[in-house]
Amino acid sequence: SQELEQSPQSLIVQEGKNLTINCTSSKTLYGLYWYKQKYGEGLIFLMMLQKGGEEKSHEKITAKLDEKKQQSSLHITASQPSHAGIYLCGAAISSGSARQLTFGSGTQLTVLP
Amino acid sequence: ETGVTQTPRHLVMGMTNKKSLKCEQHLGHNAMYWYKQSAKKPLELMFVYSLEERVENNSVPSRFSPECPNSSHLFLHLHTLQPEDSALYLCASSQGSYRVNEQYFGPGTRLTVT
Numbered sequence: 001s002q003e004l005e006q007s008p009q010s011l012i013v014q015e016g017k018n019l020t021i022n023c024t025s026s027k028t029l030y031g032l033y034w035y036k037q038k039y040g041e042g043l044i045f046l047m048m049l050q051k052g053g054e055e056k057s058h059e060k061i062t063a064k065l066d067e068k069k070q071q072s073s074l075h076i077t078a079s080q081p082s083h084a085g086i087y088l089c090g091a092a093i094s095s096g097s098a099r100q101l102t103f104g105s106g107t108q109l110t111v112l113p
Numbered sequence: 114e115t116g117v118t119q120t121p122r123h124l125v126m127g128m129t130n131k132k133s134l135k136c137e138q139h140l141g142h143n144a145m146y147w148y149k150q151s152a153k154k155p156l157e158l159m160f161v162y163s164l165e166e167r168v169e170n171n172s173v174p175s176r177f178s179p180e181c182p183n184s185s186h187l188f189l190h191l192h193t194l195q196p197e198d199s200a201l202y203l204c205a206s207s208q209g210s211y212r213v214n215e216q217y218f219g220p221g222t223r224l225t226v227t
Contacts, residue, residue, distance in 0.1 A: 100161065
């Protein structure tokens with residue numbers, strides 16, 4: 001099994017609907033990073049969470065970190081076609097160094113107009 | 114986004130060829146990275162170069178050889194690759210610390226080994 005599990009693997013929603021993506025670690029999280037990727041392109045940094053209970057928002061995207069559960073969630077409110085892409089979580093769990101991130105397999109999000 | 118550039122964007126090479134991937138960051142960052150992204154596999158860290166750390170993933174074959182001549186440039190030298198090395202190779206840079214580190218990625222080089 002992977003050290004960082006993302007769920008669901010893929011998600012298809014109607015425009016305007018809310019959605020949540022989860023990222024669960026099998027080890028202690030030393031920081032959790034969310035990225036978005038368009039297919040075949042580079043990753044775009046979204047948010048970083050460091051402390052248990054921390055919550056950050058940017059436009060319609062909110063991310064939370066539950067350190068005790070070793071889990072983070074990414075919530076998109078009123079989804080738009082521009083939100084479509086692959087969402088990846090990355091965390092420093094192997095060495096504790098934030099320069100050695102382990103990534104989940106990603107969640108493929110499709111937003112239907 | 115032109116903060117991190119990668120060339121070439123696409124590369125097709127035979128198993129006996131030698132080629133190099135280039136990455137350049139224009140962000141003044143102090144660390145650079147190579148990642149491999151294969152189909153249906155998580156993004157895999159290959160190498161890290163920074164003043165405090167130089168990390169080489171032990172699972173990366175020796176046919177991949179990194180070079181970091183300065184803080185703005187990173188190369189990945191390729192030789193005698195295998196078809197399973199076909200993947201998207203991503204470069205990233207960051208200006209962070211051991212604990213806090215936002216990485217900024219380039220657009221990637223799509224490598225196909227024939």
